[in-house]
Amino acid sequence: MSSSTGATNALRVICVIYNPGAELLDFAASLRSATARPTELVLVNNGGPSEIADALAREPGTRVVESGGNLGYGRAANLGARGAEGSWIVVANPDLIWTPGSLDVLLDAGSRHPRAGALGPKILNPDGSEYPSARAIPSLRLGAGHAVLGRIWAENPYSRAYRSANEPGDGSERAAGWLSGACLLLRREAFAEVGGFDENYFMFFEDLDLGDRLGQTGWSNVFVPAAEVTHVQGVSWKKDPAPMIRAHHVSARRYLSSRYDAWYQAPLRWSVSLGLSIRERLEIRSARRR
Secondary structure, three states: EEEEOOOOOOOOEEEEOOOOOOOHHHHHHHHHHOOOOOEEEEEEOOOOOOHHHHHHHHOEEEEEEOOOOOOHHHHHHHHHHHOOOOOOEEEEOOOOOOOOOOHHHHHHHHHHHEEEEEEEEEEEEOOOOOOEEEOOOOOHHHHHHHHOOOOOOOOOOOHHHHHHHHHHOOOOEEEEEEEOEEOOOEEEEHHHHHHOOOOOOOOOOOHHHHHHHHHHHOOOEEEEEEEEEOOOOOOOOOOOOHHHHHHHHHHHHHHHHHHHHOOOHHHHHHHHHHHHHHHHHHHHHHHHHO
């Protein structure tokens, strides 16, 4: 990674942080070998003072943007993208490890897909298994089937259809309904056209919503399995998952309500909300037993 903060051709990598630990150092170190292109790393700080972030900001090509409070993920990412002038921006979680050359692989794929608004890599779990990062836009039937059966029958037809873009194949690039916000290469033109992330989502579902809106405006979401990253996932919230479970369900209600907002669909919204409330309580109860 070459450093060129402020250069008009620099690839801006945006990382939203909240009281980060050593994982942020690993993120920055691995980013150096992820691309040979001029890059600026923008750390949007949603938390308190961070010695780790400040230390990284003393390195060429890195700066901290203080958000002034916990703005939520999408709003903070939008803040980090403000003023970017290059053709591409990257939004990535701080608990991510880049495979050498992985960002260049994504950028090369972007040049082959001129209508790709978002491109995402294969995301690996720490044990080497693949996280299903490329998914279909969930219809009510598909989403409900996956939500109800996904934890008790992993290979049910709804979950398989939802994760179909991740099915093992020849490793070729392929279209998806949406891509995980843990690591996204975004065409700046497309991101600006749809207004960036919807800031009404505090956390979760902002990536699904973005992919959906990109698709509706004629852009595509492209899964690039040749690019690989590893996601530690939830370094800070594993000790107490209940707040994250609640936030996930709040965003799920918002997403479904926005997609089924006609007056005559009110009974449907009530039923979905009730189902999500029951699922939320069950997940929190299960998490506390572990």
